Amino acid sequence: MEINMNKIYIVGMGPGFESMMTKQAIDALEASDVIVGYTVYIKLLGEKFQTKELLTTPMRQEKERCHLCFKKALEGKTVSLVCSGDAGIYGLASLMYEIGQEYDNVELSVIPGITAANSGAAVLGAPLNHDFCTISLSDLLTPWDKIEKRLVAAAEGDFVIALYNPSSHKRKDYLMRACDILLRAIEPDRACGYVENIGREGTSYTVCTLGELRSAQVNMFTTVFIGNEGTQIIDGMLVTRRGYQIE
Amino acid sequence: MEINMNKIYIVGMGPGFESMMTKQAIDALEASDVIVGYTVYIKLLGEKFQTKELLTTPMRQEKERCHLCFKKALEGKTVSLVCSGDAGIYGLASLMYEIGQEYDNVELSVIPGITAANSGAAVLGAPLNHDFCTISLSDLLTPWDKIEKRLVAAAEGDFVIALYNPSSHKRKDYLMRACDILLRAIEPDRACGYVENIGREGTSYTVCTLGELRSAQVNMFTTVFIGNEGTQIIDGMLVTRRGYQIE
Known part of the structure; x- marks a missing residue:
């Protein structure tokens, strides 16, 4: 997996246990400086990710969570936005593409998960x-x-x-x-x-x-x-x- | 993951690359003595699985493939049946449950994959x-x-x-x-x-x-x-x- 500046991975975590994430998803989290997500899902992440910059926003603040990702990416950080299940199925992937129209020089990559x-x-x-x-x-x-x-x-x-x-x-x-x-x-x-x-x-x-x-x-x-x-x-x-x- | 006698894992391999399998799926393959599948998917498996007993059947021989799994399980082997994507979505999971009615003492476990x-x-x-x-x-x-x-x-x-x-x-x-x-x-x-x-x-x-x-x-x-x-x-x-x- 190539690591670029201004890269945001939109990562499907699967249902919960790390064993139900794909290796690609784990690699994306490991390659990230910042992991952004809803509090509950951030807490589900294993110990090895606790050294990352972990940013949470409460439920219902989905737009704020997306903007946070772009702001961090524009600081030069590699960012993962985590969603439960598959980020592209009732998750934040589409909102990221919509909000992404306000930002230049950020590349989005969706990592599918088990919905x-x-x-x-x-x-x-x-x-x-x-x-x-x-x-x-x-x-x-x-x-x-x-x-x-x-x-x-x-x-x-x-x-x-x-x-x-x-x-x-x-x-x-x-x-x-x-x-x-x-x-x-x-x-x-x-x-x-x-x-x-x-x-x-x-x-x-x-x-x-x-x-x-x-x-x-x-x-x-x-x-x-x-x-x-x-x-x-x-x-x-x-x-x-x-x-x-x-x- | 508990390993039992007469256990068959029905494993979704995801689209192809091993990096898009879940850890749970890889663990099931590693815990298996026998891996059964359509020739193309068996070939996609990484080198570490080549020491297993690998059994393939050609396309259209899905029923034979299922029976093969049960026969191997009844010999006391732990078996994985691999399907591309998710075995429960246009895969062989349901056929395994149907055919499983002919066999006793075999436990089926579906490991979901990225469809x-x-x-x-x-x-x-x-x-x-x-x-x-x-x-x-x-x-x-x-x-x-x-x-x-x-x-x-x-x-x-x-x-x-x-x-x-x-x-x-x-x-x-x-x-x-x-x-x-x-x-x-x-x-x-x-x-x-x-x-x-x-x-x-x-x-x-x-x-x-x-x-x-x-x-x-x-x-x-x-x-x-x-x-x-x-x-x-x-x-x-x-x-x-x-x-x-x-x-």
């Missing part, structure tokens, strides 16, 4: 083994009617669905609302599942039906999976057939 | 930074009318779309057919892109419009991205806004 759809699927078995979509139930940046439209389209297309942000303090009933929309098109015994604390201490998973999912207790660290027509439960795992003609 | 949607997105910038779906254009295991239905639903839901298997020797016009379906609902100047040889020598990417994508030269190693309403081209990169209310 919750992938890591959660691995815990549950193989629910994403055919065409799938991801939908975030957070209406912080997306109007609810758009989210609802996507749920309807996902059911219409028989996609497996991975739901991000299924709940928060202010949105306790969002998973129930999403299930009610899906239940208009999908039978209540459709195979589903959810995973908590993926890649961290206390990982747990549950396999259930769509009807049961409606009243499941989830939080902002849960990733939810809704099977397609070909999803079945095999030995307690959620498994989506690769296709329709397996001989 | 082409993630790694290709990182090359292009940040095209998947909002709700997205993946659709494989291969009709080997899925009837074309189902693929067409999913393309229509994806456009209807304004998902960013990552297309896998956009072409092959026998299906040279499939990307054109997919674009024609999407162009019924999406304007021809929609921002799109595609990436070739992700994570391998000769990685290249192109940013274009949906109209231009229709006649793009792609192959089975290309991953194609179709933006949503909020996707734009910034400094030659494909960037999808996180939301609609960024202040």
